[in-house]
Amino acid sequence: MVSERGLQVLRAIVQDYVDTNEPVGSKSIVERHAFGVSAATIRNDMAQLEDEELIVAPHTSSGRVPTDKGYRVFVDHLAELRPLTSAQRSAIMAFLEDAGDLDDLLVQTVRALTRLTGQVAIVQYPSFSRASVSHVELVQLGGGRMLVIIVTDTGRVSQRLANVRGEYSEDEVQRLRAAVSSVIVGRSVRDGAHLVDERLAEASAAPASAKPAAIDDATVELLRVVSEELEEFRQDRLVLAGAANLARRESDFRGSIYPLLEAIEEQVTLLRLVSEMHADDQGLSASIGRENEPFGLAEASVVASDYDATGSLARVGVMGPTRMDYPTNLAAVRAVARYLTRMLHDENSR
Numbered sequence: 142m143v144s145e146r147g148l149q150v151l152r153a154i155v156q157d158y159v160d161t162n163e164p165v166g167s168k169s170i171v172e173r174h175a176f177g178v179s180a181a182t183i184r185n186d187m188a189q190l191e192d193e194e195l196i197v198a199p200h201t202s203s204g205r206v207p208t209d210k211g212y213r214v215f216v217d218h219l220a221e222l223r224p225l226t227s228a229q230r231s232a233i234m235a236f237l238e239d240a241g242d243l244d245d246l247l248v249q250t251v252r253a254l255t256r257l258t259g260q261v262a263i264v265q266y267p268s269f270s271r272a273s274v275s276h277v278e279l280v281q282l283g284g285g286r287m288l289v290i291i292v293t294d295t296g297r298v299s300q301r302l303a304n305v306r307g308e309y310s311e312d313e314v315q316r317l318r319a320a321v322s323s324v325i326v327g328r329s330v331r332d333g334a335h336l337v338d339e340r341l342a343e344a345s346a347a348p349a350s351a352k353p354a355a356i357d358d359a360t361v362e363l364l365r366v367v368s369e370e371l372e373e374f375r376q377d378r379l380v381l382a383g384a385a386n387l388a389r390r391e392s393d394f395r396g397s398i399y400p401l402l403e404a405i406e407e408q409v410t411l412l413r414l415v416s417e418m419h420a421d422d423q424g425l426s427a428s429i430g431r432e433n434e435p436f437g438l439a440e441a442s443v444v445a446s447d448y449d450a451t452g453s454l455a456r457v458g459v460m461g462p463t464r465m466d467y468p469t470n471l472a473a474v475r476a477v478a479r480y481l482t483r484m485l486h487d488e489n490s491r
Contacts, residue, residue, distance in 0.1 A: 164204025209430030222472040255383030260459035267450035269374040303366040305359040334371040393462035446478035
Protein backbone atom coordinates (compact mmCIF):
# COMPACT_ATOMS: atom_id res chain seq x y z
CA MET A 142 0.00 0.00 0.00
CA VAL A 143 1.50 3.33 -1.08
CA SER A 144 1.53 6.07 1.55
CA GLU A 145 0.09 9.52 0.93
CA ARG A 146 3.60 10.98 0.72
CA GLY A 147 4.53 8.19 -1.69
CA LEU A 148 1.69 9.27 -3.98
CA GLN A 149 2.93 12.85 -3.84
CA VAL A 150 6.40 11.58 -4.75
CA LEU A 151 4.80 9.83 -7.74
CA ARG A 152 3.21 13.15 -8.71
CA ALA A 153 6.63 14.83 -8.55
CA ILE A 154 8.24 12.09 -10.64
CA VAL A 155 5.57 12.32 -13.34
CA GLN A 156 5.74 16.10 -13.49
CA ASP A 157 9.54 16.24 -13.56
CA TYR A 158 9.87 13.46 -16.12
CA VAL A 159 7.36 15.14 -18.44
CA ASP A 160 9.22 18.45 -18.04
CA THR A 161 12.78 17.15 -18.47
CA ASN A 162 12.52 13.80 -20.30
CA GLU A 163 15.17 12.55 -17.86
CA PRO A 164 14.86 9.84 -15.18
CA VAL A 165 14.07 11.43 -11.82
CA GLY A 166 16.22 10.75 -8.75
CA SER A 167 15.62 11.34 -5.05
CA LYS A 168 18.11 14.21 -4.91
CA SER A 169 16.34 16.20 -7.64
CA ILE A 170 12.98 15.61 -5.94
CA VAL A 171 14.33 17.05 -2.67
CA GLU A 172 15.77 20.04 -4.52
CA ARG A 173 12.70 20.79 -6.67
CA HIS A 174 9.86 19.94 -4.27
CA ALA A 175 9.21 20.97 -0.69
CA PHE A 176 8.71 17.58 1.00
CA GLY A 177 10.69 18.53 4.11
CA VAL A 178 12.35 15.10 4.35
CA SER A 179 15.75 13.71 3.42
CA ALA A 180 16.75 12.16 0.13
CA ALA A 181 17.03 8.81 1.96
CA THR A 182 13.36 9.03 2.96
CA ILE A 183 12.39 9.86 -0.61
CA ARG A 184 14.40 6.85 -1.80
CA ASN A 185 12.35 4.64 0.53
CA ASP A 186 9.14 6.08 -0.92
CA MET A 187 10.46 5.46 -4.43
CA ALA A 188 11.29 1.85 -3.52
CA GLN A 189 7.68 1.39 -2.42
CA LEU A 190 6.44 2.92 -5.67
CA GLU A 191 8.70 0.56 -7.59
CA ASP A 192 7.34 -2.42 -5.67
CA GLU A 193 3.85 -1.33 -6.72
CA GLU A 194 5.06 -1.12 -10.35
CA LEU A 195 4.26 2.60 -10.55
CA ILE A 196 7.81 3.62 -11.46
CA VAL A 197 10.75 1.79 -13.00
CA ALA A 198 14.48 2.29 -13.58
CA PRO A 199 15.05 2.58 -17.35
CA HIS A 200 18.75 1.64 -16.89
CA THR A 201 21.33 1.43 -14.15
CA SER A 202 21.07 5.09 -13.11
CA SER A 203 19.46 6.03 -9.82
CA GLY A 204 16.62 7.84 -11.58
CA ARG A 205 13.14 6.45 -12.15
CA VAL A 206 10.40 7.03 -14.74
CA PRO A 207 6.65 6.43 -14.49
CA THR A 208 5.16 3.22 -15.82
CA ASP A 209 1.83 3.12 -17.65
CA LYS A 210 0.28 2.08 -14.33
CA GLY A 211 1.94 5.05 -12.67
CA TYR A 212 0.52 7.43 -15.25
CA ARG A 213 -2.92 5.89 -14.66
CA VAL A 214 -2.73 6.51 -10.89
CA PHE A 215 -1.50 10.05 -11.59
CA VAL A 216 -4.35 10.82 -13.99
CA ASP A 217 -7.03 9.24 -11.78
CA HIS A 218 -5.96 10.62 -8.41
CA LEU A 219 -3.16 13.16 -8.60
CA ALA A 220 -3.50 15.28 -11.73
CA GLU A 221 -4.79 18.80 -11.20
CA LEU A 222 -6.08 20.32 -14.43
CA ARG A 223 -4.22 23.48 -15.27
CA PRO A 224 -6.52 26.33 -16.30
CA LEU A 225 -5.86 27.66 -19.77
CA THR A 226 -4.48 31.17 -20.03
CA SER A 227 -6.61 33.97 -21.41
CA ALA A 228 -4.40 33.95 -24.52
CA GLN A 229 -5.07 30.24 -25.06
CA ARG A 230 -8.81 30.72 -24.64
CA SER A 231 -8.78 33.64 -27.06
CA ALA A 232 -6.90 31.51 -29.59
CA ILE A 233 -9.56 28.79 -29.37
CA MET A 234 -12.34 31.31 -29.90
CA ALA A 235 -10.53 32.92 -32.83
CA PHE A 236 -10.26 29.55 -34.57
CA LEU A 237 -13.83 28.43 -33.94
CA GLU A 238 -15.60 31.73 -34.58
CA ASP A 239 -14.34 31.79 -38.17
CA ALA A 240 -15.90 28.40 -38.96
CA GLY A 241 -18.84 28.02 -41.33
CA ASP A 242 -20.79 24.75 -41.36
CA LEU A 243 -20.28 21.70 -39.14
CA ASP A 244 -17.53 20.25 -41.33
CA ASP A 245 -15.56 23.49 -41.22
CA LEU A 246 -16.13 23.85 -37.47
CA LEU A 247 -14.68 20.41 -36.75
CA VAL A 248 -11.68 21.04 -39.02
CA GLN A 249 -11.01 24.30 -37.18
CA THR A 250 -11.42 22.48 -33.86
CA VAL A 251 -8.61 19.98 -34.53
CA ARG A 252 -6.38 22.73 -35.90
CA ALA A 253 -6.85 24.75 -32.74
CA LEU A 254 -6.29 21.75 -30.48
CA THR A 255 -3.12 20.52 -32.15
CA ARG A 256 -1.62 24.02 -31.95
CA LEU A 257 -2.60 24.23 -28.32
CA THR A 258 -1.17 20.86 -27.24
CA GLY A 259 1.44 19.84 -29.83
CA GLN A 260 -0.28 16.45 -30.10
CA VAL A 261 -2.38 14.72 -32.74
CA ALA A 262 -5.86 16.22 -32.40
CA ILE A 263 -8.97 14.12 -32.93
CA VAL A 264 -12.64 15.06 -33.13
CA GLN A 265 -15.43 12.56 -33.59
CA TYR A 266 -18.36 13.48 -35.79
CA PRO A 267 -21.62 13.36 -33.83
CA SER A 268 -23.96 10.57 -34.90
CA PHE A 269 -27.23 12.06 -36.12
CA SER A 270 -29.00 8.73 -36.63
CA ARG A 271 -31.52 9.63 -33.89
CA ALA A 272 -32.12 13.13 -35.23
CA SER A 273 -35.31 13.78 -37.17
CA VAL A 274 -35.48 15.33 -40.63
CA SER A 275 -37.41 18.56 -40.25
CA HIS A 276 -37.22 20.03 -43.75
CA VAL A 277 -36.21 19.29 -47.33
CA GLU A 278 -35.61 21.97 -49.95
CA LEU A 279 -34.78 21.69 -53.65
CA VAL A 280 -33.06 24.43 -55.62
CA GLN A 281 -32.85 24.12 -59.40
CA LEU A 282 -29.43 25.26 -60.61
CA GLY A 283 -29.79 24.70 -64.35
CA GLY A 284 -27.99 22.28 -66.60
CA GLY A 285 -29.95 19.36 -65.20
CA ARG A 286 -28.59 19.94 -61.68
CA MET A 287 -30.61 20.33 -58.50
CA LEU A 288 -29.36 21.16 -55.00
CA VAL A 289 -30.86 18.96 -52.30
CA ILE A 290 -30.90 20.58 -48.83
CA ILE A 291 -31.73 18.46 -45.77
CA VAL A 292 -32.29 20.00 -42.33
CA THR A 293 -32.59 18.05 -39.06
CA ASP A 294 -34.15 19.04 -35.76
CA THR A 295 -30.62 19.15 -34.26
CA GLY A 296 -29.70 22.00 -36.58
CA ARG A 297 -27.56 20.06 -39.02
CA VAL A 298 -27.91 21.31 -42.59
CA SER A 299 -26.50 19.30 -45.50
CA GLN A 300 -26.34 20.08 -49.21
CA ARG A 301 -25.74 17.73 -52.11
CA LEU A 302 -26.05 18.02 -55.87
CA ALA A 303 -28.30 15.72 -57.88
CA ASN A 304 -28.23 15.27 -61.67
CA VAL A 305 -31.88 15.18 -62.64
CA ARG A 306 -31.28 15.41 -66.44
CA GLY A 307 -33.83 18.05 -67.22
CA GLU A 308 -35.35 21.40 -66.43
CA TYR A 309 -38.53 21.61 -64.37
CA SER A 310 -41.16 24.24 -63.79
CA GLU A 311 -41.62 25.73 -60.34
CA ASP A 312 -44.70 23.56 -59.83
CA GLU A 313 -42.77 20.43 -60.80
CA VAL A 314 -39.96 21.31 -58.42
CA GLN A 315 -42.50 21.69 -55.63
CA ARG A 316 -44.02 18.30 -56.49
CA LEU A 317 -40.58 16.74 -56.40
CA ARG A 318 -39.93 18.33 -53.03
CA ALA A 319 -43.26 17.03 -51.72
CA ALA A 320 -42.47 13.53 -53.00
CA VAL A 321 -39.10 13.45 -51.22
CA SER A 322 -40.47 15.11 -48.08
CA SER A 323 -43.24 12.54 -47.77
CA VAL A 324 -40.63 9.83 -47.36
CA ILE A 325 -38.26 11.41 -44.80
CA VAL A 326 -39.65 14.58 -43.16
CA GLY A 327 -40.84 13.94 -39.61
CA ARG A 328 -38.91 10.69 -39.38
CA SER A 329 -35.62 9.91 -37.70
CA VAL A 330 -32.57 9.74 -39.93
CA ARG A 331 -32.41 6.00 -39.28
CA ASP A 332 -36.08 5.37 -40.16
CA GLY A 333 -36.00 7.79 -43.08
CA ALA A 334 -32.94 6.11 -44.58
CA HIS A 335 -34.62 2.70 -44.26
CA LEU A 336 -37.78 3.95 -46.00
CA VAL A 337 -35.79 5.64 -48.78
CA ASP A 338 -33.95 2.38 -49.44
CA GLU A 339 -37.29 0.57 -49.65
CA ARG A 340 -38.60 3.07 -52.21
CA LEU A 341 -35.43 2.73 -54.29
CA ALA A 342 -35.64 -1.06 -54.19
CA GLU A 343 -39.25 -0.90 -55.38
CA ALA A 344 -38.28 1.41 -58.26
CA SER A 345 -35.39 -0.84 -59.24
CA ALA A 346 -37.62 -3.93 -59.28
CA ALA A 347 -40.28 -2.30 -61.50
CA PRO A 348 -40.44 -3.89 -65.01
CA ALA A 349 -39.41 -1.81 -68.02
CA SER A 350 -43.02 -1.59 -69.17
CA ALA A 351 -43.92 0.07 -65.90
CA LYS A 352 -41.17 2.68 -65.93
CA PRO A 353 -42.30 5.87 -64.17
CA ALA A 354 -42.69 9.18 -65.92
CA ALA A 355 -39.75 11.57 -66.27
CA ILE A 356 -40.61 13.46 -63.12
CA ASP A 357 -40.71 10.14 -61.24
CA ASP A 358 -37.29 9.31 -62.65
CA ALA A 359 -36.13 12.56 -61.11
CA THR A 360 -37.70 11.56 -57.81
CA VAL A 361 -35.79 8.29 -57.87
CA GLU A 362 -32.53 10.17 -58.54
CA LEU A 363 -33.26 12.61 -55.72
CA LEU A 364 -34.03 9.74 -53.33
CA ARG A 365 -30.75 8.09 -54.30
CA VAL A 366 -28.88 11.27 -53.37
CA VAL A 367 -30.89 11.56 -50.15
CA SER A 368 -30.00 7.95 -49.30
CA GLU A 369 -26.29 8.69 -49.65
CA GLU A 370 -26.58 11.81 -47.52
CA LEU A 371 -28.55 10.11 -44.74
CA GLU A 372 -25.99 7.31 -44.70
CA GLU A 373 -23.31 9.93 -43.98
CA PHE A 374 -25.49 11.26 -41.16
CA ARG A 375 -25.38 7.80 -39.61
CA GLN A 376 -21.68 7.08 -40.07
CA ASP A 377 -19.15 7.56 -37.33
CA ARG A 378 -16.00 9.25 -38.55
CA LEU A 379 -13.12 11.36 -37.34
CA VAL A 380 -11.34 14.55 -38.28
CA LEU A 381 -7.64 14.64 -37.38
CA ALA A 382 -4.75 17.11 -37.48
CA GLY A 383 -1.14 17.23 -36.33
CA ALA A 384 0.21 13.87 -37.50
CA ALA A 385 3.57 15.54 -38.07
CA ASN A 386 3.85 16.00 -34.30
CA LEU A 387 4.41 12.25 -33.95
CA ALA A 388 7.56 12.46 -36.06
CA ARG A 389 8.83 15.36 -33.95
CA ARG A 390 8.41 13.27 -30.79
CA GLU A 391 9.50 9.93 -32.22
CA SER A 392 12.16 9.57 -29.51
CA ASP A 393 9.36 9.34 -26.92
CA PHE A 394 8.23 6.03 -28.41
CA ARG A 395 10.17 2.90 -27.52
CA GLY A 396 9.30 1.26 -30.84
CA SER A 397 8.04 2.39 -34.23
CA ILE A 398 5.46 5.13 -34.70
CA TYR A 399 4.16 3.24 -37.76
CA PRO A 400 1.15 1.71 -35.91
CA LEU A 401 0.03 5.21 -34.92
CA LEU A 402 0.43 6.56 -38.44
CA GLU A 403 -1.49 3.56 -39.77
CA ALA A 404 -4.29 4.16 -37.26
CA ILE A 405 -4.48 7.81 -38.31
CA GLU A 406 -4.70 6.85 -41.97
CA GLU A 407 -7.31 4.12 -41.58
CA GLN A 408 -9.31 5.75 -38.72
CA VAL A 409 -11.33 2.60 -37.92
CA THR A 410 -9.06 1.60 -35.04
CA LEU A 411 -8.93 5.10 -33.59
CA LEU A 412 -12.69 5.44 -33.91
CA ARG A 413 -13.21 2.25 -31.89
CA LEU A 414 -10.72 3.36 -29.26
CA VAL A 415 -12.23 6.83 -28.86
CA SER A 416 -15.78 5.44 -28.79
CA GLU A 417 -15.00 2.81 -26.13
CA MET A 418 -13.15 5.08 -23.68
CA HIS A 419 -14.91 5.45 -20.33
CA ALA A 420 -15.63 9.03 -19.27
CA ASP A 421 -15.76 10.34 -15.71
CA ASP A 422 -18.55 12.52 -14.34
CA GLN A 423 -17.01 15.55 -16.06
CA GLY A 424 -17.00 13.85 -19.46
CA LEU A 425 -13.21 13.44 -19.40
CA SER A 426 -11.51 10.18 -20.34
CA ALA A 427 -7.97 8.86 -20.76
CA SER A 428 -6.61 5.64 -22.21
CA ILE A 429 -2.94 5.15 -21.39
CA GLY A 430 -0.22 3.04 -22.93
CA ARG A 431 -0.84 -0.67 -22.55
CA GLU A 432 -4.55 -0.06 -22.06
CA ASN A 433 -4.52 0.56 -25.82
CA GLU A 434 -2.81 -2.75 -26.62
CA PRO A 435 -6.04 -4.31 -28.01
CA PHE A 436 -5.98 -1.54 -30.63
CA GLY A 437 -2.30 -2.00 -31.48
CA LEU A 438 -1.40 1.33 -29.87
CA ALA A 439 0.34 0.23 -26.67
CA GLU A 440 2.83 3.10 -26.77
CA ALA A 441 0.28 5.87 -27.14
CA SER A 442 -2.08 7.69 -24.84
CA VAL A 443 -5.36 9.34 -25.74
CA VAL A 444 -7.18 11.91 -23.61
CA ALA A 445 -10.62 13.14 -24.60
CA SER A 446 -13.67 15.09 -23.53
CA ASP A 447 -17.32 14.70 -24.50
CA TYR A 448 -19.06 17.48 -26.37
CA ASP A 449 -22.77 17.85 -27.01
CA ALA A 450 -23.93 18.40 -30.58
CA THR A 451 -27.46 19.40 -29.55
CA GLY A 452 -28.37 16.05 -28.06
CA SER A 453 -25.83 13.82 -29.78
CA LEU A 454 -22.66 13.23 -27.73
CA ALA A 455 -19.28 12.81 -29.40
CA ARG A 456 -15.65 13.25 -28.35
CA VAL A 457 -12.76 15.57 -28.98
CA GLY A 458 -9.27 14.65 -27.83
CA VAL A 459 -5.55 14.31 -28.45
CA MET A 460 -3.23 11.35 -29.00
CA GLY A 461 0.49 11.24 -28.29
CA PRO A 462 3.20 9.38 -26.37
CA THR A 463 2.58 8.25 -22.81
CA ARG A 464 5.05 10.94 -21.68
CA MET A 465 2.63 13.77 -22.16
CA ASP A 466 1.45 16.67 -20.04
CA TYR A 467 -1.83 15.10 -18.92
CA PRO A 468 -3.15 18.01 -16.79
CA THR A 469 -2.64 20.55 -19.58
CA ASN A 470 -3.95 18.26 -22.32
CA LEU A 471 -7.03 17.30 -20.30
CA ALA A 472 -7.72 20.97 -19.59
CA ALA A 473 -7.30 21.79 -23.28
CA VAL A 474 -9.68 19.11 -24.55
CA ARG A 475 -12.23 20.05 -21.89
CA ALA A 476 -12.06 23.74 -22.84
CA VAL A 477 -12.32 23.02 -26.58
CA ALA A 478 -15.24 20.63 -25.97
CA ARG A 479 -17.10 23.30 -24.01
CA TYR A 480 -16.55 25.93 -26.71
CA LEU A 481 -17.63 23.45 -29.37
CA THR A 482 -20.78 22.55 -27.43
CA ARG A 483 -21.64 26.21 -26.94
CA MET A 484 -21.13 27.09 -30.60
CA LEU A 485 -23.25 24.17 -31.81
CA HIS A 486 -26.06 25.10 -29.40
CA ASP A 487 -25.85 28.78 -30.33
CA GLU A 488 -26.05 27.86 -34.02
CA ASN A 489 -29.04 25.63 -33.40
CA SER A 490 -30.90 28.33 -31.44
CA ARG A 491 -30.68 30.92 -34.21
